[in-house]
Structure formats: C-alpha cells, structure tokens
Amino acid sequence: MWLCTGSTVNAEIGAGSGLDWLLIDGEHAPLSLESIQQQLQVIATYPITPVVRAPFNDTVTIKQYLDLGVQNLLIPMVNNAEQAEAAVAAAHYPPRGVRGVGSALARGARWNRVENYLTDASKYVSVTVQIETAEAVENVAGIAAVDGVDALFVGPSDLAASMGLIGQQGHPDVVAGVKRALEAGRAVGKPVGVNAFDPKLASQYLDEGIDFILVGADVAMLARGSEALATKFIEERTGAASAGQERASY
Structure with missing residues (x-):
C-alpha cells in the first residue's frame, strides 16, 4: 500500500500489517528527505519491503x-x-x-x-x-x-x-x-x-x-473510513443525505 501522509506512525502500522510491500510516495505527497529517512528507519524493524518513488x-x-x-x-x-x-x-x-x-x-x-x-x-x-x-x-x-x-x-x-x-x-x-x-x-x-x-x-x-x-493508500483508507463513520453515525441517523456533499466542498 501507499504511504502518503509522512507519518512514521502510519508507516509503522503499515509495516506490521502483514502486507508484502509499502510505497513511500515522494512524487504526490509532501515528503521531505528527512521524512522519508525517518519512515525507512521505522519500517526497517519489520519484515516488509519498502519502495520509494x-x-x-x-x-x-x-x-x-x-x-x-x-x-x-x-x-x-x-x-x-x-x-x-x-x-x-x-x-x-x-x-x-x-x-x-x-x-x-x-x-x-x-x-x-x-x-x-x-x-x-x-x-x-x-x-x-x-x-x-x-x-x-x-x-x-x-x-x-x-x-x-x-x-x-x-x-x-x-x-x-x-x-x-x-x-x-x-x-x-x-x-x-x-x-x-x-x-x-x-x-x-x-x-x-x-x-x-x-x-x-x-x-x-x-x-x-x-x-x-x-x-x-493510508490517506485513502482514512478518507473512506472516516466517511463511512459519518454515514453510519450521522447521515443514517439524522437523514442528512447532503452531509457528504457539504464535507467535500471547498
């Protein structure tokens, strides 16, 4: 899965997941050299292969x-x-x-x-x-x-x-x-x-x-998971069908 947040916590969670490999994304994520190195240091303690783009x-x-x-x-x-x-x-x-x-x-x-x-x-x-x-x-x-x-x-x-x-x-x-x-x-x-x-x-x-x-991807999983929580515990209980559209507005 992708790692896009730059979070070492997310990197460690992904590293211990049982997946085969992780992709640290330096192209579309706001990752510095220091951030990438820190994620590699965390991942190194787990039996998973990191790839960096x-x-x-x-x-x-x-x-x-x-x-x-x-x-x-x-x-x-x-x-x-x-x-x-x-x-x-x-x-x-x-x-x-x-x-x-x-x-x-x-x-x-x-x-x-x-x-x-x-x-x-x-x-x-x-x-x-x-x-x-x-x-x-x-x-x-x-x-x-x-x-x-x-x-x-x-x-x-x-x-x-x-x-x-x-x-x-x-x-x-x-x-x-x-x-x-x-x-x-x-x-x-x-x-x-x-x-x-x-x-x-x-x-x-x-x-x-x-x-x-x-x-x-870590960001996609968090986005979809949080939306699912909002749907289940807000929209379904209150009938606020438009709430999702409001969340997505700029």
Whole structure:
C-alpha cells in the first residue's frame, strides 16, 4: 500500500500489517528527505519491503534518496529507453553510472560501516520504472530491455489521462496497456506491477499474473473510513443525505 501522509506512525502500522510491500510516495505527497529517512528507519524493524518513488527522473534527487537509505527506487514518467537508461545511470556509481560519492556521510552506507559499499552498492539497489503514458506503452519493450531496469510498474491513472480517458483506469484501452507492459516484462524475465484500488480490477490483474500490486493508500483508507463513520453515525441517523456533499466542498 501507499504511504502518503509522512507519518512514521502510519508507516509503522503499515509495516506490521502483514502486507508484502509499502510505497513511500515522494512524487504526490509532501515528503521531505528527512521524512522519508525517518519512515525507512521505522519500517526497517519489520519484515516488509519498502519502495520509494522519486518525484521525477532526476540524477541529483536519486542520489539523495540512495544516500539516505533507499534501496528500492520507483522512477515515474519513464517514456522511452533513453530515460530508463538515465534512471539506471543515476542509481549506480561509476563506471556503471553517474551517482555521486558521499557514502561516508550517508545512511545508505551506514556511514561507511558497510564493508566495500562503494564497490558493492549496486547489489543493494533496484530500479523500477513507471509506464504511465501512451508513449511509454508504445516503447515498453525497449524500456523493459534496458540493462539495470529491474521491474516495470504501470500507473493506470496517468496512462488513462494520456489516452484522453482521465479517471477511467478500468477502460479496456487502459487495461490493454497494462497487459502489454506485462507481456513486455515477461519477454525479458522482469516483474511487472500495477496500481489498482478497485478490488475487482486488482483481482483481475492478479488472476492474469501481475507480479506485484498496490491496492490501497493510508490517506485513502482514512478518507473512506472516516466517511463511512459519518454515514453510519450521522447521515443514517439524522437523514442528512447532503452531509457528504457539504464535507467535500471547498
């Protein structure tokens, strides 16, 4: 599930839930580097895999994320093989990549307590790139084939928007894009994931062999859960059918 609040308490609750993985979202959530590091520190005590999404495919940002201890990167809006190669280069030290060296200063190397970190750092890093535009779907085979891209993750919301179908994540054309990415990943032996908050659609993707999936978010669960409380204990008891609309107004 997504972690979007920046709350270390929410991160710990999610980490102990029994889920397989958590996504700390640096793209659409107001998270600082310090906040991400604190969440990673909390999650580290639990048997769950944290993934962190960078705000964009940027060499400096990726360097900072890796230095603060991110091991599993998710890079958004990767539309072609060249952009995928840039993400991979940013995640690795020379000669493989262009990551700046600051291991003595950073949690990623445990402040130089990880033996041979500079030569072995690539062993600790995975790079997953997001397929979330029609252009990316067209180029997905080339993206998947990039050496150093460890996995693909499809973002149906942006994919739908790029197709002129905003808000229609379950549209057949969007679903077809997800399947095309899945096929591209299978062709090169790389896992493919997807975001699907609709339980029916999530089950469909799982039945079709998707490798990993996001099915909820801390903020969405709190929003829907609090609304359900208001419906049950206010609207149903008082007949205030318009209360929900009033809550949603600005």
